[in-house]
Amino acid sequence: MSLLTExxxxxxxxxxxxxxxxxxxxxxxxxxxxIYEKLLADPDTAVKGTVKELAEKFGCKLPVMVxxxxxxxxxxxxxxxxxEMTEDTEVSLDFDKEKLYYNMVGAKADWLYNLPAWNSxxxxxRRKELYKEQKNSGTVHVEKKPGRNDHCPCGSGxxxxxxxxx
Numbered sequence: 392m393s394l395l396t397e398x399x400x401x402x403x404x405x406x407x408x409x410x411x412x413x414x415x416x417x418x419x420x421x422x423x424x425x426i427y428e429k430l431l432a433d434p435d436t437a438v439k440g441t442v443k444e445l446a447e448k449f450g451c452k453l454p455v456m457v458x459x460x461x462x463x464x465x466x467x468x469x470x471x472x473x474x475e476m477t478e479d480t481e482v483s484l485d486f487d488k489e490k491l492y493y494n495m496v497g498a499k500a501d502w503l504y505n506l507p508a509w510n511s512x513x514x515x516x517r518r519k520e521l522y523k524e525q526k527n528s529g530t531v532h533v534e535k536k537p538g539r540n541d542h543c544p545c546g547s548g549x550x551x552x553x554x555x556x557x
Contacts, residue, residue, distance in 0.1 A: 394442065394476050398457040419458060422451050424502055426459055430484060431508035437485035443478040453478055462498075466491035488512055489521060496525040 392400075407415065426449045430438065440448065446456035457473075460482060464470050471482040492513060495504040509518060537544055543554035 393474065394453070394457045394478065395461060395473050398454045398461065401454055402458060419455060420500075420502060422449075422455055423459055423462070424506070425449070426451070427503055428506060428508060430486070431506060431512060434486075434488055434508075434512050437483055439481065439483045439485075441479050441481055442476060445482065445484070463491070466494045489517070492518060493521045493525050496522050497528075 402415070402419075404412075429449065438445070438448075442456055442460065443453060445460075446453045449456065449459075451459075457476065460471055460476070461473055463484065463486060464473050466486045467483065468485045468487055469483065472480065476482070492504055492509065504518075504522075513521070537551045537556070539550070539552040539556060541551050543549050543551045543556070545555050547554050
């Protein structure tokens with residue numbers, strides 16, 4: 392079984408009662424926040440190493456590091472091979488700053504996108520732009536249906552009722 396499959400089985404265990412599930416995720420999010428605080432303290436230095444070395448460096452267990460790598464993978468400049476990852480796989484945490492912030496907003500991870508370190512990485516204006524862009528990306532805009540006497544949107548020049556509205 393791959394490390395990622397093992398992590399997902401643990402994280403989304405069906406037999407765990409709701410209280411234990413809540414405690415599991417609260418613990419994970421606390422560790423995740425600590426890792427991000429360290430990464431964002433020096434955002435221009437790409438952190439590299441094996442999965443096992445990174446787990447030791449950030450003081451967490453191997454499955455938790457795999458969960459973290461799964462979460463950050465979409466924000467990396469070069470994604471890691473998380474599906475076939477082993478503890479000896481070389482990985483990089485070279486992230487795109489704006490993409491990471493955008494994805495944190497998309498995940499509704501306010502404990503991460505509100506970290507004080509973002510103040511020195513992205514301007515407040517740019518963070519607001521990324522926030523708004525992410526929130527609008529899920530908004531569906533429905534065009535208004537033309538009225539009977541409006542010109543037909545197909546471009547025929549006829550009224551809608553005599554063209555596509557028949």
